[in-house]
Amino acid sequence: MKTDRRAFMAKMGLVGGAIAAAGVMGEEAVSGTARQPRLKALLVNGSPHAEGCTYTALSLVAQELQAAGVQTEILQLGSAPVSDCIACGNCRKHPGVCIWKDDPVNELIEKAKGAQGFVFGSPVYYGHPSGRLLSALDRAFYAGSFAFEGKPGAAVASSRRAGSLATIDAIQKHMTINQMPVVSSFYWNEVHGFSAEDVMKDEEGISVMRQLGRNLARAMEAYALVPPPQPVERKFTHFIR
Numbered sequence: 726m727k728t729d730r731r732a733f734m735a736k737m738g739l740v741g742g743a744i745a746a747a748g749v750m751g752e753e754a755v756s757g758t759a760r761q762p763r764l765k766a767l768l769v770n771g772s773p774h775a776e777g778c779t780y781t782a783l784s785l786v787a788q789e790l791q792a793a794g795v796q797t798e799i800l801q802l803g804s805a806p807v808s809d810c811i812a813c814g815n816c817r818k819h820p821g822v823c824i825w826k827d828d829p830v831n832e833l834i835e836k837a838k839g840a841q842g843f844v845f846g847s848p849v850y851y852g853h854p855s856g857r858l859l860s861a862l863d864r865a866f867y868a869g870s871f872a873f874e875g876k877p878g879a880a881v882a883s884s885r886r887a888g889s890l891a892t893i894d895a896i897q898k899h900m901t902i903n904q905m906p907v908v909s910s911f912y913w914n915e916v917h918g919f920s921a922e923d924v925m926k927d928e929e930g931i932s933v934m935r936q937l938g939r940n941l942a943r944a945m946e947a948y949a950l951v952p953p954p955q956p957v958e959r960k961f962t963h964f965i966r
């Protein structure tokens with residue numbers, strides 16, 4: 726299998742020294758490079774509550790990632806409006822850039838370029854993800870799918886009581902149309918509560934998040950080391966033409 730490792734590394738947001746520290750032998754290996762965090766996970770909080778339940782769940786995942794040597798950043802989508810995709814097609818002319826500049830979606834795409842793994846977290850609203858997370862993911866993946874493609878990711882849901890699975894399913898669709906391995910835990914990636922304090926009483930949810938962090942770190946290590954297969958020639962049809 727012929728692979729262009731430099732192109733692969735660039736796509737994964739890895740620099741030469743970084744992948745050498747990750748243990749890859751070859752032309753990029755830099756002898757004597759001190760071991761330092763070389764993989765980065767971007768965790769996206771789709772809640773308007775900066776330090777609510779979803780944030781608490783993401784923080785638990787982040788702790789385990791950090792313990793495994795992975796750098797982490799939690800990106801807050803915030804409480805200001807996040808526009809929906811208007812299908813303007815501008816991002817087809819300017820890949821990686823959404824025409825809406827007044828919310829964090831372009832920042833998400835930029836940060837995704839330098840990350841090798843993702844967690845997308847959302848509170849459950851009427852049995853589905855928050856509108857802000859869905860709008861952000863629709864636009865970020867439509868304008869900048871290349872920044873996420875082939876990198877492991879996980880979906881996390883926080884609910885008071887019900888709707889977590891539909892929420893997780895919705896978030897995972899962005900990943901599974903983009904060649905991203907979806908990382909799981911020993912139960913579905915959900916926590917429960919109305920406040921951060923509630924979540925910290927959800928012992929099973931806490932353990933699920935912690936295992937998820939460890940599993941994501943492993944998946945990130947593995948995917949950073951193994952280049953993707955040669956791409957199949959892609960067909961794009963509307964079924965009838």
Ligand SMILES: Cc1cc2nc3c(=O)[nH]c(=O)nc-3n(C[C@H](O)[C@H](O)[C@H](O)COP(=O)(O)O)c2cc1C
Nearest residue numbers: 772777778779848849850851852884885886887919
């Ligand atoms: C508009 C709205 C709709 C909600 N819908 C649900 C729901 O369908 N199921 C549920 O269990 N909790 C629901 N909740 C509660 C939140 O999902 C839950 O409190 C969540 O943990 C809050 O996370 P956060 O602190 O990160 O925002 C809803 C909350 C709001 C504001």
